[in-house]
Amino acid sequence: MTPLTTQQLAETARTYCFPNYGDRDLAIVSGKxxxxxxxxxxxxxxxxxGIAVNSLGHCHPAVVEAIRAQAAELIHCSNLYLIDPYVRLAERLCRETGMKKAFFCNSGTEATEAAMKLARRWAANTRGDGHATIIAFEGSFHGRTYGSMSATWNKKVRxxxxxxxxxxxxxxxxxLESVDAAWGEDVxxxxxxTVQGEGGVNPASHAFLTGLRERCSRADALLMIDEIQCGMGRCGYPFAYQGGHVQPDVVLAAKAxxxxxxxxGVLAGEKACDVFQPGTHGSTFGxxxxxxxxxxxxxxxxxxxxxxxAVGEKGCHFWGGLGGLQREFPELIKTIRGLGLMIGMELTRPGAEIxxxxxxxxxxxxxxxxxxxRFLPPLTVEQSDIxxxxxxxxxxxxxxxxxxxx
Ligand SMILES: Cc1ncc(COP(=O)(O)O)c(C=O)c1O
Known part of the structure:
Protein backbone atom coordinates (compact mmCIF):
# COMPACT_ATOMS: atom_id res chain seq x y z
CA MET A 1 0.00 0.00 0.00
CA THR A 2 1.34 3.43 -0.89
CA PRO A 3 1.45 5.43 2.33
CA LEU A 4 -0.98 8.36 2.49
CA THR A 5 -0.04 11.74 3.88
CA THR A 6 -1.73 13.10 6.99
CA GLN A 7 -3.68 15.54 4.85
CA GLN A 8 -4.94 12.80 2.53
CA LEU A 9 -5.94 10.65 5.50
CA ALA A 10 -7.68 13.55 7.23
CA GLU A 11 -9.69 14.40 4.12
CA THR A 12 -10.71 10.79 3.50
CA ALA A 13 -11.60 10.33 7.18
CA ARG A 14 -13.73 13.49 7.09
CA THR A 15 -15.67 11.98 4.20
CA TYR A 16 -15.90 8.33 5.20
CA CYS A 17 -15.48 7.99 8.98
CA PHE A 18 -18.06 8.84 11.64
CA PRO A 19 -17.06 12.16 13.20
CA ASN A 20 -17.17 10.76 16.76
CA TYR A 21 -13.42 11.22 17.28
CA GLY A 22 -13.45 14.82 16.07
CA ASP A 23 -11.34 16.28 13.31
CA ARG A 24 -8.04 14.44 13.67
CA ASP A 25 -4.88 15.80 12.15
CA LEU A 26 -2.19 13.46 13.42
CA ALA A 27 -1.63 10.14 11.66
CA ILE A 28 0.47 7.70 13.68
CA VAL A 29 2.02 5.12 11.37
CA SER A 30 4.62 3.33 13.48
CA GLY A 31 5.86 2.93 17.02
CA LYS A 32 8.77 1.48 18.95
CA GLY A 50 -3.19 4.23 23.60
CA ILE A 51 -4.98 5.35 26.80
CA ALA A 52 -3.30 2.77 29.03
CA VAL A 53 -3.16 0.01 26.43
CA ASN A 54 0.49 0.03 25.34
CA SER A 55 1.88 -0.85 28.75
CA LEU A 56 4.98 -2.47 27.20
CA GLY A 57 5.41 0.31 24.68
CA HIS A 58 4.88 -0.12 20.98
CA CYS A 59 5.77 -3.40 19.30
CA HIS A 60 7.45 -4.99 22.31
CA PRO A 61 9.43 -7.97 20.92
CA ALA A 62 7.82 -10.47 23.32
CA VAL A 63 4.31 -9.39 22.30
CA VAL A 64 5.18 -9.31 18.59
CA GLU A 65 6.65 -12.81 18.83
CA ALA A 66 3.68 -14.20 20.78
CA ILE A 67 1.29 -12.80 18.17
CA ARG A 68 3.41 -14.08 15.29
CA ALA A 69 3.71 -17.58 16.75
CA GLN A 70 0.02 -17.91 17.64
CA ALA A 71 -1.15 -16.46 14.30
CA ALA A 72 0.87 -19.13 12.53
CA GLU A 73 -0.90 -21.88 14.54
CA LEU A 74 -4.50 -20.79 15.00
CA ILE A 75 -6.02 -17.34 14.58
CA HIS A 76 -9.59 -18.06 15.54
CA CYS A 77 -11.58 -20.98 16.80
CA SER A 78 -15.01 -21.09 18.35
CA ASN A 79 -15.34 -21.10 22.11
CA LEU A 80 -17.28 -24.32 21.60
CA TYR A 81 -13.79 -25.85 21.71
CA LEU A 82 -10.98 -25.63 24.21
CA ILE A 83 -8.48 -22.95 23.28
CA ASP A 84 -5.05 -23.32 24.84
CA PRO A 85 -4.11 -19.60 25.35
CA TYR A 86 -7.62 -18.81 26.70
CA VAL A 87 -7.40 -21.52 29.36
CA ARG A 88 -3.81 -20.68 30.30
CA LEU A 89 -4.66 -16.98 30.60
CA ALA A 90 -7.65 -17.72 32.82
CA GLU A 91 -5.41 -19.77 35.11
CA ARG A 92 -2.70 -17.11 35.12
CA LEU A 93 -5.02 -14.25 36.04
CA CYS A 94 -6.83 -16.28 38.69
CA ARG A 95 -3.52 -17.19 40.31
CA GLU A 96 -2.46 -13.54 40.29
CA THR A 97 -5.67 -12.25 41.87
CA GLY A 98 -7.01 -15.06 44.03
CA MET A 99 -10.13 -15.15 41.85
CA LYS A 100 -11.58 -18.54 40.94
CA LYS A 101 -12.64 -18.40 37.27
CA ALA A 102 -12.45 -16.10 34.24
CA PHE A 103 -14.44 -15.16 31.15
CA PHE A 104 -12.92 -13.30 28.20
CA CYS A 105 -14.49 -10.81 25.83
CA ASN A 106 -13.11 -8.15 23.48
CA SER A 107 -13.14 -4.83 25.29
CA GLY A 108 -13.64 -2.96 28.52
CA THR A 109 -17.27 -2.16 27.88
CA GLU A 110 -18.01 -5.82 27.22
CA ALA A 111 -16.27 -6.76 30.46
CA THR A 112 -18.52 -4.29 32.28
CA GLU A 113 -21.63 -5.63 30.53
CA ALA A 114 -20.68 -9.17 31.50
CA ALA A 115 -20.02 -8.16 35.11
CA MET A 116 -23.34 -6.33 35.41
CA LYS A 117 -25.21 -9.30 33.97
CA LEU A 118 -23.27 -11.64 36.25
CA ALA A 119 -24.22 -9.63 39.34
CA ARG A 120 -27.88 -9.53 38.42
CA ARG A 121 -28.09 -13.21 37.55
CA TRP A 122 -26.22 -14.11 40.73
CA ALA A 123 -28.67 -12.09 42.82
CA ALA A 124 -31.66 -13.56 40.99
CA ASN A 125 -30.30 -17.08 41.65
CA THR A 126 -29.50 -16.50 45.30
CA ARG A 127 -32.09 -13.95 46.45
CA GLY A 128 -34.83 -14.01 43.84
CA ASP A 129 -36.18 -11.11 41.78
CA GLY A 130 -35.99 -7.50 42.93
CA HIS A 131 -32.27 -7.33 43.67
CA ALA A 132 -30.91 -5.90 40.44
CA THR A 133 -29.56 -2.53 41.61
CA ILE A 134 -25.90 -1.73 41.09
CA ILE A 135 -24.24 1.17 42.89
CA ALA A 136 -21.81 3.14 40.73
CA PHE A 137 -20.03 6.43 41.40
CA GLU A 138 -19.83 10.05 40.51
CA GLY A 139 -16.89 10.46 38.12
CA SER A 140 -17.05 6.83 36.94
CA PHE A 141 -16.44 5.56 33.43
CA HIS A 142 -17.23 1.96 32.59
CA GLY A 143 -17.88 2.02 28.85
CA ARG A 144 -20.26 3.02 26.11
CA THR A 145 -22.64 0.13 25.52
CA TYR A 146 -26.08 0.35 27.15
CA GLY A 147 -25.33 -1.32 30.45
CA SER A 148 -21.89 0.14 30.96
CA MET A 149 -22.89 3.63 29.87
CA SER A 150 -25.76 3.49 32.36
CA ALA A 151 -23.14 3.00 35.07
CA THR A 152 -21.01 5.84 33.69
CA TRP A 153 -21.37 9.18 35.42
CA ASN A 154 -20.65 11.65 32.60
CA LYS A 155 -24.00 12.79 31.16
CA LYS A 156 -22.40 13.34 27.74
CA VAL A 157 -21.96 9.56 27.49
CA ARG A 158 -25.58 8.83 28.45
CA LEU A 176 -19.15 6.05 52.46
CA GLU A 177 -22.03 8.07 53.91
CA SER A 178 -23.29 8.64 50.41
CA VAL A 179 -22.98 4.90 49.73
CA ASP A 180 -25.07 4.20 52.83
CA ALA A 181 -27.69 6.68 51.63
CA ALA A 182 -27.83 4.97 48.23
CA TRP A 183 -27.99 1.44 49.68
CA GLY A 184 -31.19 -0.57 49.81
CA GLU A 185 -32.45 -4.15 49.99
CA ASP A 186 -32.40 -4.18 46.18
CA VAL A 187 -28.61 -3.75 45.83
CA THR A 194 -9.66 1.72 42.06
CA VAL A 195 -8.35 4.81 40.29
CA GLN A 196 -10.94 6.62 38.22
CA GLY A 197 -9.36 7.31 34.84
CA GLU A 198 -11.77 9.29 32.67
CA GLY A 199 -13.17 10.99 35.77
CA GLY A 200 -9.87 12.80 36.30
CA VAL A 201 -7.38 10.29 37.76
CA ASN A 202 -8.99 10.00 41.21
CA PRO A 203 -7.64 7.22 43.44
CA ALA A 204 -10.09 5.51 45.80
CA SER A 205 -8.89 5.80 49.38
CA HIS A 206 -8.01 2.65 51.28
CA ALA A 207 -10.78 3.43 53.80
CA PHE A 208 -13.29 3.77 50.97
CA LEU A 209 -12.45 0.40 49.39
CA THR A 210 -12.39 -1.30 52.79
CA GLY A 211 -15.73 0.30 53.64
CA LEU A 212 -17.22 -0.92 50.37
CA ARG A 213 -15.90 -4.41 51.07
CA GLU A 214 -17.51 -4.41 54.53
CA ARG A 215 -20.84 -3.18 53.21
CA CYS A 216 -20.92 -5.71 50.37
CA SER A 217 -20.07 -8.58 52.72
CA ARG A 218 -22.68 -7.48 55.24
CA ALA A 219 -25.46 -7.13 52.67
CA ASP A 220 -24.39 -10.09 50.52
CA ALA A 221 -23.68 -7.94 47.47
CA LEU A 222 -20.78 -8.30 45.04
CA LEU A 223 -17.84 -5.88 45.15
CA MET A 224 -16.89 -5.48 41.49
CA ILE A 225 -13.66 -3.60 40.83
CA ASP A 226 -13.07 -2.08 37.41
CA GLU A 227 -9.33 -2.33 36.77
CA ILE A 228 -9.67 -1.79 33.05
CA GLN A 229 -7.50 1.32 33.05
CA CYS A 230 -5.59 1.11 36.33
CA GLY A 231 -4.82 -2.63 36.33
CA MET A 232 -2.18 -4.82 34.66
CA GLY A 233 0.77 -3.29 36.51
CA ARG A 234 -0.11 0.35 35.75
CA CYS A 235 -0.17 1.34 39.41
CA GLY A 236 2.79 -0.75 40.61
CA TYR A 237 0.68 -3.80 41.59
CA PRO A 238 -0.62 -6.55 39.30
CA PHE A 239 -4.01 -4.91 39.93
CA ALA A 240 -4.28 -1.57 41.68
CA TYR A 241 -6.73 -2.77 44.36
CA GLN A 242 -4.03 -5.14 45.62
CA GLY A 243 -2.23 -2.13 47.09
CA GLY A 244 -5.08 -1.87 49.61
CA HIS A 245 -5.39 -5.59 50.39
CA VAL A 246 -9.12 -5.59 49.67
CA GLN A 247 -10.41 -8.76 48.06
CA PRO A 248 -13.16 -8.09 45.50
CA ASP A 249 -15.74 -10.59 44.27
CA VAL A 250 -15.30 -9.59 40.62
CA VAL A 251 -12.40 -7.95 38.78
CA LEU A 252 -12.67 -6.35 35.34
CA ALA A 253 -9.65 -6.11 33.05
CA ALA A 254 -9.11 -4.93 29.46
CA LYS A 255 -6.97 -2.27 27.77
CA ALA A 256 -3.37 -3.35 28.55
CA GLY A 265 -11.74 -10.18 31.00
CA VAL A 266 -14.03 -10.74 33.96
CA LEU A 267 -12.59 -12.63 36.91
CA ALA A 268 -14.95 -13.90 39.58
CA GLY A 269 -14.37 -15.24 43.06
CA GLU A 270 -16.12 -18.13 44.79
CA LYS A 271 -19.55 -16.49 45.03
CA ALA A 272 -20.19 -15.77 41.37
CA CYS A 273 -17.75 -17.87 39.34
CA ASP A 274 -20.33 -20.46 38.24
CA VAL A 275 -23.22 -18.10 37.48
CA PHE A 276 -22.84 -18.15 33.70
CA GLN A 277 -23.97 -21.58 32.62
CA PRO A 278 -24.20 -22.67 28.94
CA GLY A 279 -26.46 -20.33 27.02
CA THR A 280 -26.43 -17.49 29.54
CA HIS A 281 -23.51 -15.49 28.19
CA GLY A 282 -20.85 -15.77 25.51
CA SER A 283 -18.96 -14.10 22.69
CA THR A 284 -17.86 -15.24 19.22
CA PHE A 285 -14.49 -13.50 19.33
CA GLY A 286 -14.04 -13.15 23.09
CA ALA A 310 10.35 -0.31 38.95
CA VAL A 311 6.91 1.02 37.93
CA GLY A 312 6.55 2.48 41.43
CA GLU A 313 10.04 4.03 41.27
CA LYS A 314 9.44 5.51 37.82
CA GLY A 315 6.12 6.91 39.06
CA CYS A 316 7.94 8.63 41.97
CA HIS A 317 10.55 10.00 39.61
CA PHE A 318 7.87 11.36 37.26
CA TRP A 319 5.93 12.79 40.18
CA GLY A 320 9.10 14.62 41.29
CA GLY A 321 9.48 16.22 37.85
CA LEU A 322 5.82 17.23 37.73
CA GLY A 323 6.12 18.61 41.28
CA GLY A 324 8.89 20.91 40.01
CA LEU A 325 6.51 22.20 37.34
CA GLN A 326 3.82 22.75 39.95
CA ARG A 327 6.20 24.93 41.95
CA GLU A 328 7.03 26.91 38.83
CA PHE A 329 3.40 27.32 37.68
CA PRO A 330 1.44 27.57 40.95
CA GLU A 331 -1.36 29.61 39.37
CA LEU A 332 -1.93 27.02 36.67
CA ILE A 333 -1.32 23.67 38.37
CA LYS A 334 -3.71 22.90 41.20
CA THR A 335 -2.69 19.40 42.19
CA ILE A 336 -0.97 16.22 41.03
CA ARG A 337 -2.47 12.84 41.88
CA GLY A 338 -2.51 9.20 40.85
CA LEU A 339 -0.75 5.94 41.54
CA GLY A 340 2.33 4.41 39.90
CA LEU A 341 2.42 5.47 36.26
CA MET A 342 -1.17 6.66 36.16
CA ILE A 343 -0.82 10.33 36.94
CA GLY A 344 -3.11 13.33 36.59
CA MET A 345 -2.22 17.00 36.83
CA GLU A 346 -5.26 19.08 37.69
CA LEU A 347 -5.16 22.57 36.26
CA THR A 348 -7.05 25.69 37.19
CA ARG A 349 -8.04 26.08 33.52
CA PRO A 350 -9.14 23.73 30.71
CA GLY A 351 -6.19 21.73 29.42
CA ALA A 352 -7.08 21.00 25.76
CA GLU A 353 -4.85 23.79 24.44
CA ILE A 354 -1.87 22.52 26.46
CA ARG A 374 -3.38 12.67 32.07
CA PHE A 375 -0.09 10.77 31.79
CA LEU A 376 -0.14 7.05 30.98
CA PRO A 377 3.33 6.30 29.61
CA PRO A 378 4.38 2.75 28.77
CA LEU A 379 5.48 0.99 31.95
CA THR A 380 8.76 0.25 30.19
CA VAL A 381 9.56 3.97 30.00
CA GLU A 382 13.11 4.96 31.05
CA GLN A 383 13.85 7.72 33.56
CA SER A 384 15.54 9.66 30.75
CA ASP A 385 12.26 9.52 28.76
CA ILE A 386 10.42 10.83 31.79
C1 LIG B 1 -12.19 2.20 33.80
C2 LIG B 1 -12.72 1.90 32.44
N1 LIG B 1 -13.69 1.00 32.30
C3 LIG B 1 -14.19 0.68 31.08
C4 LIG B 1 -13.71 1.28 29.94
C5 LIG B 1 -14.27 0.89 28.59
O1 LIG B 1 -13.31 0.20 27.88
P1 LIG B 1 -13.39 0.04 26.27
O2 LIG B 1 -13.11 1.39 25.69
O3 LIG B 1 -12.34 -0.98 25.95
O4 LIG B 1 -14.76 -0.43 25.95
C6 LIG B 1 -12.71 2.23 30.05
C7 LIG B 1 -12.20 2.92 28.84
O5 LIG B 1 -11.63 3.98 28.89
C8 LIG B 1 -12.19 2.55 31.32
O6 LIG B 1 -11.22 3.45 31.48
Missing part, protein backbone atom coordinates in the same frame (compact mmCIF):
# COMPACT_ATOMS: atom_id res chain seq x y z
CA UNK A 33 9.01 1.53 22.73
CA UNK A 34 7.58 4.80 24.02
CA UNK A 35 8.02 6.67 20.74
CA UNK A 36 5.76 6.87 17.69
CA UNK A 37 6.15 8.41 14.23
CA UNK A 38 3.60 10.22 12.14
CA UNK A 39 3.04 9.92 8.39
CA UNK A 40 5.61 12.66 7.72
CA UNK A 41 8.26 10.99 9.87
CA UNK A 42 8.02 13.28 12.91
CA UNK A 43 8.71 11.56 16.22
CA UNK A 44 6.66 11.89 19.42
CA UNK A 45 7.17 10.70 22.95
CA UNK A 46 3.97 8.76 23.65
CA UNK A 47 2.83 9.44 27.22
CA UNK A 48 -0.75 8.45 26.52
CA UNK A 49 0.06 4.87 25.46
CA UNK A 159 -27.73 11.63 27.08
CA UNK A 160 -29.81 11.35 23.92
CA UNK A 161 -29.78 7.56 23.71
CA UNK A 162 -33.17 6.93 25.24
CA UNK A 163 -33.79 5.31 28.58
CA UNK A 164 -30.68 4.15 30.35
CA UNK A 165 -30.62 0.76 32.03
CA UNK A 166 -32.74 0.96 35.16
CA UNK A 167 -31.30 -0.10 38.47
CA UNK A 168 -28.05 1.84 38.55
CA UNK A 169 -27.77 4.21 41.50
CA UNK A 170 -24.92 6.70 41.83
CA UNK A 171 -23.14 7.58 45.05
CA UNK A 172 -20.27 9.99 45.68
CA UNK A 173 -16.79 8.60 45.16
CA UNK A 174 -14.69 8.24 48.33
CA UNK A 175 -17.78 8.96 50.44
CA UNK A 188 -26.78 -6.70 44.29
CA UNK A 189 -23.40 -5.11 43.57
CA UNK A 190 -21.08 -2.14 43.82
CA UNK A 191 -19.06 -1.25 40.74
CA UNK A 192 -16.00 0.92 41.37
CA UNK A 193 -12.68 1.88 39.75
CA UNK A 257 -4.44 -6.97 29.00
CA UNK A 258 -4.16 -7.82 25.30
CA UNK A 259 -0.87 -6.04 24.64
CA UNK A 260 -2.63 -3.89 22.02
CA UNK A 261 -5.06 -6.52 20.74
CA UNK A 262 -8.75 -6.31 21.72
CA UNK A 263 -9.30 -8.31 24.89
CA UNK A 264 -11.38 -7.90 28.03
CA UNK A 287 -10.77 -14.64 24.25
CA UNK A 288 -9.43 -14.98 20.73
CA UNK A 289 -6.30 -17.19 20.70
CA UNK A 290 -4.00 -14.49 19.30
CA UNK A 291 -5.19 -11.87 21.81
CA UNK A 292 -4.82 -14.36 24.69
CA UNK A 293 -1.33 -15.36 23.54
CA UNK A 294 -0.34 -11.68 23.50
CA UNK A 295 -1.87 -11.31 26.97
CA UNK A 296 0.19 -14.20 28.32
CA UNK A 297 3.34 -12.44 27.07
CA UNK A 298 2.19 -9.23 28.79
CA UNK A 299 1.51 -11.09 32.06
CA UNK A 300 4.97 -12.69 32.03
CA UNK A 301 6.52 -9.24 32.04
CA UNK A 302 4.21 -6.98 34.04
CA UNK A 303 3.50 -9.36 36.94
CA UNK A 304 7.21 -9.76 37.70
CA UNK A 305 7.75 -8.21 41.17
CA UNK A 306 10.95 -6.41 40.05
CA UNK A 307 9.11 -4.92 37.09
CA UNK A 308 6.29 -3.75 39.37
CA UNK A 309 8.76 -2.22 41.82
CA UNK A 355 -2.34 19.08 24.91
CA UNK A 356 -2.07 20.66 21.46
CA UNK A 357 1.00 22.70 22.37
CA UNK A 358 2.68 19.67 23.98
CA UNK A 359 2.14 17.78 20.74
CA UNK A 360 3.96 20.52 18.84
CA UNK A 361 6.82 19.95 21.29
CA UNK A 362 6.76 16.24 20.51
CA UNK A 363 4.85 14.96 23.54
CA UNK A 364 1.55 13.06 23.34
CA UNK A 365 -0.74 13.34 26.37
CA UNK A 366 -4.44 14.00 26.77
CA UNK A 367 -6.78 15.93 28.98
CA UNK A 368 -9.65 14.34 30.82
CA UNK A 369 -12.48 15.78 32.92
CA UNK A 370 -11.76 19.11 31.18
CA UNK A 371 -8.93 20.24 33.45
CA UNK A 372 -6.81 17.16 34.19
CA UNK A 373 -3.75 16.44 32.06
CA UNK A 387 12.90 13.71 32.13
CA UNK A 388 12.45 14.49 28.45
CA UNK A 389 8.66 14.47 28.82
CA UNK A 390 8.87 16.85 31.78
CA UNK A 391 11.11 19.19 29.73
CA UNK A 392 8.65 19.13 26.82
CA UNK A 393 5.73 19.74 29.16
CA UNK A 394 7.66 22.60 30.75
CA UNK A 395 8.11 24.21 27.34
CA UNK A 396 4.41 23.69 26.57
CA UNK A 397 3.29 25.25 29.85
CA UNK A 398 5.56 28.26 29.27
CA UNK A 399 4.11 28.74 25.81
CA UNK A 400 0.58 28.38 27.15
CA UNK A 401 1.19 30.99 29.86
CA UNK A 402 2.76 33.35 27.34
CA UNK A 403 -0.31 32.99 25.08
CA UNK A 404 -2.65 33.55 28.02
CA UNK A 405 -0.79 36.75 28.97
CA UNK A 406 -0.96 38.30 25.48
Missing amino acids: GCRVRDAEGNEYLDFLG EGFGTALSGVRFANFND CAVLVE LGGGLPLG GNPVACAAALAVCDIVFDPDFLE VKIARRHGLLINCTADKVL DEAVEKLHAALKEFEAQANV
